[in-house]
Amino acid sequence: MRRAEIVTAFFLGVLSLYFMWKSGEGPGWDPDVARFDNIGLILDEGPGSGFWPFWLSLIMLLCSVWIGINWYLRKSPPSQSEEPFLDHHAKRTFLLVGGGLLGFLILIGIIGFYGAIFVFMIYFIGGLGRHRLVPTLIISTAIPVCSFFFFDIAMRIVLPKGYLEPLFLPLYDLFL
Amino acid sequence: MDILFALMDGIVVAMQPTNLGLAIAGVLVGLFVGAMPGLGSVNGVAILLPFTFVIQEFTGSATSPMIFLAAIYYGAMYGGAISSITLGIPGASTAVATTFDGRPMALAGRADRALVIAALASFVGGTISNILFTAFAPPLASVALKFGDPEIFALMLLAFATFIGLGGDDIPKTIFSICFGLVLASVGFDIVSGEPRLVFFDISGFSHGIRFLVLAIGVYGIGEMMWTMMSSQSHSAMSYVKITRQGLIAACREFASAWRGTAIGSFLGFFVGLLPAAGATPGSLMAYGVAKLTARDPKSFGKGNPDGISAPESANNAASTGAMLPMMTLGIPGSPTTAVLLAGMVIWGLQPGPLLFSSQPDFVWPLIGSFYISNVVAVLVNLAFIPVFVWMLRMPFTILAPVIFVLSLIGTFAAYQDMFDVWLMVLFGFGALLLRKLDYPLAPAVLAIVLGPIAEPKLRQSLLFSDGDFSIFFTRPIAGPITIVALILILLPIVKFALAHIRPAKR
Structure with a gap:
């Protein structure tokens, strides 16, 4: 169970990074828009299309790191368990x-x-x-x-x- | 007093044999449609809308078809709880929150009690909202209009904050779950800019977005069922239920003890129902969150707490009545179902708006009267059918489980008619199973995918309005206090964590 906890946290961290990368994609029809141009506030348009998913994915990434720290400190029940993940x-x-x-x-x-x-x-x-x-x-x-x-x-x-x-x-x- | 007389006249018209028959038929159809995974009140109302033209031709009035559709709406609100409790699959989005505590109660052999609590809470929620509707329709509609984008976003934030502050689960895993659900909700075309977003691996199926039912049925239909099978060595993980008179009396007593949840759900659900673009689903989820927030033992939520059933069930019924109010008084539908009802009213030659009450009293008051009648019919039919619903749990698990799997797959396909969603739903089910094994709470992700499509546009429109200044959520008289309470709840676990580490250090 302990190994599954850190493997899952690592996988979810990578997934969060992928979400952040995808959130920064500009519209395909406008090549002038560079990657990550849409994750902030755009003048007169408000938050861009990637604003919401990008920052949420960043929080997901930080949570994955937090779960990893808890695993290292053996704080969560799965990180303390020596039972097999699936019997x-x-x-x-x-x-x-x-x-x-x-x-x-x-x-x-x-x-x-x-x-x-x-x-x-x-x-x-x-x-x-x-x-x-x-x-x-x-x-x-x-x-x-x-x-x-x-x-x-x-x-x-x-x-x-x-x-x-x-x-x-x-x-x-x-x-x- | 005038209102009372008008209501009495309306009830008399609603009690006429044709209208009463239509109300009973509508409730039965709604109960069945609501209980079927993948189908909700909007499906029932939309599919049967053409049938109402026949009713109108037959009766010669717009009141009878509207009574029929409103009864379907009511019945579906009751029906959603049935599959949530007995099968663990939310019959409709409005019953997602009912699954959180209804399902554990059923697994503990108290399905009959959970069903009675759900039915009675729905009845009380419906009745209170009907009274509020009758007495305060015009002033309440104007209060609801004061809720702008920042206020609605603050309400959404509060719903998420209750899970973080009081969830009792691992904090980083809870926050991860919420953010994951919110990101999934943003997949597909951005409704503000029209740009495609998060089309993972360029698979075209993602371009239409990830619908909430795909995640909800995956988590509660596939994941939950597989979890039950994997964690029990025996063939059956369900406790058998025997219905007795004493059991029903005990269920009524348990419902009475859950008065807090019912009261919160009835009033909060009604008010959330009034808000444009909100409706019964956010209403029931928020009522669950607030009931948990104000409970003495919030940790018992999610383990079969009666308040965890009475709050969302009373709220979804109250919200369904509340959503009728802006539709009738302002012509603004509060939910997808009321949007279809609004379309029906326009087709029947009625003009919803502030003048409807004065210009069409012969339509309005019988309709309001029918809300009361449908509510009574729905609770009686629901209570009468509880033995049938519980009978489903008596089936051997090796028969019940494949039936649930089949219903999950058909329900997902029927909702959107897309096989990609069915595959995705099963994938979510497997993922949910593995994450649950590692104590990741999944209810916040389901809440987030439901509220995400409402929360994101509200946040972006608020920031557009304030030129990117986040203080808009703190400086407005309604949004400010709600945001501050939400932030306190989010910071609560961090403060608790810090205190727990400072105190031992001092010693």
């Missing part, structure tokens, strides 16, 4: 659930929301939850069906359907 159970859960979610996102691009929901529910309820096949199938089917009727039909919010799009055309003809 075996947490690592396993993170990989299985996080991996499942990433798979879900990738599947949306291929078989659309409703197909991906079905597969994800089967994976989670049947695979990780080890529930019996019948309730797993019922829930995994009911969720995308209810979602379709609520979002696509009632709310007219069309969710991506990927390669399964042709399967939905008769339903549109029927309900819309």
Whole structure:
């Protein structure tokens, strides 16, 4: 945990520097505006576009340094802890659930929301939850069906359907 | 006395079967829309606006469609708390603050109490704001107009300061969290100059900005759920709830004990609702902050304190009524939802403004009467459905968790119809999980991304007005005291830190 605290503080410090760098970018259409010209007060225009994010990012950077000092002085609970950042159970859960979610996102691009929901529910309820096949199938089917009727039909919010799009055309003809 | 008679006449019209039916239907629709992550009152009102033309044609008056839309608005304010408490996902931005204490209460097996407190607080907030609306509409509208840019920025600063001064969390991590949320809120086109800003790695998805729901659902939907699963060795981290009569009586008693939060939320929420471009979300977050600021035990906030539920819930209902006031008396909408309502009024041939009360009493008073009726209908429907909401928690965790994940993903997509936001939301969820492990408070970041788009323009316009002189925040009669209190709160931890180091040295 102690090592994770300082690594995270370092990463967040670098992120703050990146935010400061990006805040100073002038508009692409005006090459005469130099980097960091927009972080102060501009005559008759008030604060520039980078004013707000630049100074906030600087405060973020200072906070990262402050967190680093607290780590060195062992002031914060994580900097005093010798426990592992993720134990075996947490690592396993993170990989299985996080991996499942990433798979879900990738599947949306291929078989659309409703197909991906079905597969994800089967994976989670049947695979990780080890529930019996019948309730797993019922829930995994009911969720995308209810979602379709609520979002696509009632709310007219069309969710991506990927390669399964042709399967939905008769339903549109029927309900819309 | 004239007002009382006009109100009684209005309530009688609102109680007519058609109008009452529309109020009940509106509340039910609003309750459902508000509880669905990604959808809020503005979605419900906007989607059903065309339907109101049919209602107007059928009833022949503009009052009935307005009653229907106002009931949706009310119902959504109640509904937002349901998913915040039972699922840990804020149903709408107005219910973000409810998650802070509602969720820990649900995890501790007191979801029924949290839901009862939320419903009753919403009812009291709605009722108090209705009374204030009825009695003081014109003078309050003029007071709200005295709140200029510096005053509104000072209020925002106060909201952030309460987290720093009284949060009880690691100070540098809290400040980092606030600034991180504020920077994320500034991603995309600068609304003042029109310049693109912070388009990270030149990915075009960032050019439309990072919406608050993406961060809020990522933190509370994905991050929170994964945290629960990772930190519990057992399958279920939720405590089961059994609804009994004694439990409900105890919940009512607990609500009564949370009167401070309700009172703060009702009055502060109403007033923030009056402010142009503020609305229910800043109102509920500020009420939470002030309730924490003035509490005897501020450290119990975030761990299931009833005041932490009653304050934001009463505030968002009070603010939703408050936001109607500038819309009706001045023609200035106080929130996105009231902007849609204003559009509806214009379409129905009404002219919102100072003369509305005198020129259209047949429209105004039944509408105000319907606020009272909708409020009663909403609390009754909400209380009646609490067993159904709690039933969701009885589901095995291995079924509930994927349902929450699916709702989080669909909700994010439905709100903006952009897959980039869905990816970003999951990324924020993973990041939130890891940061939470290291004790970074995440609620301030969510607060900041909500208030950032209001705070930044107010600061910049104030500085433009004062030629870059920051004393504008100290010299104005309303902004000055608020700014000073905010600065005291920000400096409080530094003073505490210094005192803690000076005292041992003296010894």
